[in-house]
Amino acid sequence: MTDSPENLEPTVIDLVDQLEELVSTGRRVPFTAGVVVNEDELLELIDRTRLGLPDELMQARHLLEDQRRVVVEAEQEAERILSRAETEVARIVDEAAARATVMVSDHAIAEQAREHAATVLAEAEERAAKTCSEADAYAREVMLRLEDQLMRAATTVRKGIDALPSEGGSRRKRRERE
Numbered sequence: 001m002t003d004s005p006e007n008l009e010p011t012v013i014d015l016v017d018q019l020e021e022l023v024s025t026g027r028r029v030p031f032t033a034g035v036v037v038n039e040d041e042l043l044e045l046i047d048r049t050r051l052g053l054p055d056e057l058m059q060a061r062h063l064l065e066d067q068r069r070v071v072v073e074a075e076q077e078a079e080r081i082l083s084r085a086e087t088e089v090a091r092i093v094d095e096a097a098a099r100a101t102v103m104v105s106d107h108a109i110a111e112q113a114r115e116h117a118a119t120v121l122a123e124a125e126e127r128a129a130k131t132c133s134e135a136d137a138y139a140r141e142v143m144l145r146l147e148d149q150l151m152r153a154a155t156t157v158r159k160g161i162d163a164l165p166s167e168g169g170s171r172r173k174r175r176e177r178e
Contacts, residue, residue, distance in 0.1 A: 015049040 010018075022042060026035035 010048070010052070012049055012052045012054075015045055015052055019045050019049070 019042070022037055022045065023035055026037040028035055
């Protein structure tokens with residue numbers, strides 16, 4: 001079998017050339033840029049051209065469609081992920097704000113408690129110092145009275161001893177001395 005130009009199937013380029021010739025040899029419509037061509041011939045050339053297109057072009061077309069679909073799906077998924085991320089961020093920010101509020105509140109309460117404790121402690125120390133001072137004054141007063149009573153008792157005892165006769169002496173001698 002020999003490959004002669006008559007036996008070869010026309011290429012797409014050959015078919016496009018035939019389409020061009022069909023249009024260029026068509027009858028012109030007066031006063032317009034239009035041309036009248038044989039519809040059957042034109043449609044047959046278009047069908048042959050379509051059939052003559054390589055399979056790779058159809059595959060490329062399908063790949064482009066698949067690519068567009070994948071891009072659309074990826075964009076939709078990205079939107080969903082972004083939406084979930086924004087929701088999560090908002091939740092985390094709200095939670096952090098609530099924790100911060102609690103911590104600030106706890107800090108303020110703790111600070112108030114420390115201030116109150118310091119005030120109560122100062123008052124207690126002041127009362128304790130006053131009580132100690134009053135207790136010391138009372139103890140001094142009691143000791144002074146006790147000393148005074150002891151001195152009177154000692155004086156009474158001394159007078160009692162002096163009033164008693166000394167060893168071997170009589171009571172009269174003493175009376176005389178007085």
